[in-house]
Amino acid sequence: MKATAKVVYEGNLRTQCTHMQSGSVIQTDAPTDNNGKGEAFSPTDLLATSLITCMQTIVGIFCQNHSIPFSHCEGTVEKVMYSDPRRVGELHVNLDFSENKWDEKTQKKVQKAAEACPVAKSIHPDIKLTFTYLF
Structure with missing residues (x-):
């Protein structure tokens, strides 16, 4: 390996x-x-960030494979920590695809592709995932 x-x-x-x-x-x-200084991504920040980057990457691959023009996407992710035990409890992803001018059928396909990304499928089911899209 x-x-x-x-x-x-x-x-x-x-x-x-x-x-x-x-x-x-x-x-x-x-x-x-x-107990840290917060001067760089924390390990749990990387978990949250890996979700949104994976979603954007999978959308890029999907669009490329289906000859769908894909010019731009910006997004944010919010991580909500829980305690007892300390863990990531929620991830809220916002993706702005508005510059792409897709029809409703394409938007639904893109949304489905994004939410099927490998990171989303690897996150424990106890973590609440919320996705918001702007088309």
Whole structure:
């Protein structure tokens, strides 16, 4: 099995993560509400961010495979933490596809593709997912 990433704990609740294939580097930091400085993505921020980036990527692949023009998408994701145990309890994703001018049939297909992304299908069912689309 080939490693996806190498992660080094740098101290002070910070890690450096290197993507093995590309060499791309990101850092994580514990959030301010959990003993950290909040100076970088937290591990749970990465979970939330991976959901929205996966959705956008899968829409891109879907549109490419079906010859659907796809020029732009912006979005936000809100992570809601729960306690006892401390965990991600909710993820609220907002995606703005309004620059693409799709008909209603295409919009429904894009929405279905987005919500079937691998990250969404990997998130524990106890995490409440809310998706809002602007077309």
